Amino acid sequence: MTEQLWAPWRLEYIKSADDDPGCVFCRALEGDDEETLVVHRGAHAFVLLNKFPYSSGHLMVAPVRHVGEYGELEDDEVLELHRLAQAGMGALAQLYAPQGYNLGWNLGRIAGAGVLDHVHLQVVPRWAGDTNFMPVLADVKVLPEHLLDTQRRLVEAWPSA
Ligand SMILES: [Zn+2]
Numbered sequence: 001m002t003e004q005l006w007a008p009w010r011l012e013y014i015k016s017a018d019d020d021p022g023c024v025f026c027r028a029l030e031g032d033d034e035e036t037l038v039v040h041r042g043a044h045a046f047v048l049l050n051k052f053p054y055s056s057g058h059l060m061v062a063p064v065r066h067v068g069e070y071g072e073l074e075d076d077e078v079l080e081l082h083r084l085a086q087a088g089m090g091a092l093a094q095l096y097a098p099q100g101y102n103l104g105w106n107l108g109r110i111a112g113a114g115v116l117d118h119v120h121l122q123v124v125p126r127w128a129g130d131t132n133f134m135p136v137l138a139d140v141k142v143l144p145e146h147l148l149d150t151q152r153r154l155v156e157a158w159p160s161a
Pocket of ligand 1: 025
């Protein structure tokens, strides 16, 4: 069950990590929000959509600083990372009413991390029946419009601080 849950995006991540040079999170920070699917920027952390979502609204929260060790995160980074996960769940609840969430840190390749040197927290909304593998493939196929639409809606629904 656990393997089924975490495996799909691990595979997609490894594929995508090979395609583009540099750090996907640092590139997202420097790029255009729509292009890079960033939905919120904080002082120490930011939120973006996973381009290879396990489910609709699958978010990632990462520190602004390029850091690969969870233990090296500063207190204000740890706090904001989790505050932004809370806010993200607030926006997701408003838009998509998930029935549950998985929050997870994949630290190290063996634990499923595709990007090793910039830690990030996965926020995966869950609905009954979403563990089937086919919806995952379908989600990947309908990627551009679907994700851009989700990005816009999340930006609009983001709770004010
Ligand atoms: Zn980075």
